[in-house]
Amino acid sequence: MGMRLLQHRGADGARSVIAASNDRAAFVPGAESVRALALAAIAAGHSLADEVAARGNGATVDPAAELAAGRLIAPIDHPDPAHLLMTGTGLTHLGSAEGRDKMHREAAAAEQQTDSMRMFLAGVAGGKPGPGEIGQQPEWFYKGDGSQLVGPEAPLAMPAFAQDGGEEPELAGIYLIGDDGTPFRLGLCLANEFSDHVTERHNYLWLAHSKLRQAAIGPELLLGAAPADVRGTSRIVRDGAMIWEKPFLSGEANMSHSLANLEHHHFKYPLFRRPGDVHVHFFGTATLSFSDAVRTEAGDIFEIEAAPFALPLRNTLVRAAEDLVAVRQL
Template sequence: MSILFECEYEGERYAGFTRPVPGQELALYKVSPGQVQAAIIAEGGARAAVRALTREIAPVTVDGAAELRTLPPLLPTGGDTALVSGFMRTHKSKYEDEPTEATEFVAPNWFFKGFGGWLRMPDQTLTVPAKAVALIEEPEVALVYVNDDEGTPHYAGYTFANDLCDIGLHRQNPGWNPYCKLCDTSITPWLFLDEPPRTVTGTTVIERGGVAAWQGTFDCGADALYFKVQDMADNLFEYPALRRPGLVNYVLLGADEASFHDGFRIADGDRIKIDVKSHDVTLANPVRFGGTPGTE
């Protein structure tokens, strides 16, 4: 699987195209803010952009264990020209019937999660309201799109996220769902340069006091969804608000049932570890009730 990531190294921004491995050499390519997004648009896709960037930029070689500050994939400087949003109730397991080719598309519910600058990286703290009713972790595929100067979205690739939210508040009143989503979202730095994955499987472990307090499996790939990914994306990008020039969109495809549905309740200080075994990716974050978002 081809990947792309961006990071800060010794105070400068770089792109890399293989995951760091301690003890192995890692090639980094110095880029300016927005350069990778521009290459994706100009070259007609992320794979072609990688080829162009590696031709044009001389690499810097570091050890895979070097101190790198990884960034959310393609996040613009400042993060205020990027949006995080997603779909609700997308899994087949939440419907009584099975979709067919003749099933008429009816758009699933959609929510706005926040600006791209609100995204948290692996190991960073996820801050939630001090009086959260009942949290739920949501392992999801996140599609990443970059808009050109005309506002046309260009698909760049996918990564994985934890759409942590207060499902208890939503259950009290579905109209409060916008409040329910005001919890930090974590995302992995690795952008996979392929079409949205058909199968994504893994295990979630919620640790309390350093030991596993709950464990379960998940599948958030396209084959597990009631809706076709392209239908959802096409409908979403009909809305001009998401087609602003230069905007980066992180679109979450939804999650299946998780710890809340098993009767477990996430507590202050718990650590949520999402192991996407199908893609060899781990996303782990501690949870804090109250406090200031964006601080450790």
């Protein structure tokens, strides 16, 4: 199992970083955040794993026990949440058009392909270009900034006005922009991209509204080359009983786009290459409980797990209080 980095916050608020590899985990001396470690690695001209190795080993720790105690936070953040951007791409996985197409089919004539199906097929045809080539542009959406990022075991809140709060089990790429504008992929996290599928189904032009939601990432940042085949399980627990469970697939072997193509079409915009910024980019999924007619309720627990991650991502669905926003004339 490859190296994973975790961010820890003690009872006194003190922060630290844990490096886990195989069945051993220890604190990283002198590290208070993964972002700071990555900045040091960039400055030294070596990998994030090399930066961790150069610092030696601190006290050993049990990540599962720390997760259960509520002392693990999201494995990436930014001191200024406005400089962490959450975005994503959809219709990127083989089979992912099925659920989306099912949602939108009623809005189109039976003999017509929906916009979702056309975009999916375009990705299948051109989403994995050869070296040095630029492939088909994917669907893209904005989710919010660092204020919307939720860590493991924390509540996942849907707004009071939301029609649905549905899970989306997937992988998220974690990036840091270097001083010269170069995007560096730090690694991958398990993620729950979390969307409002009822709002999206009502009208596809409301996709942007349906995606402006919180999102959760798992406790571990997986370093190194991205695994090509990731197989996991997504489930929903209600009142102590599992009401839905399904396997999900990710990694390039199960995708219609390469990661490099998705990354190009995100970072091709100069505003996303601002030095020091952090990006959490969700790569999409083909598995939704909504497609199986599940309607989530406040109190439901989303559980997502997949190797090579050792720890699950678990969040409880809550609904935020209603609040009418009134603009004042100045």
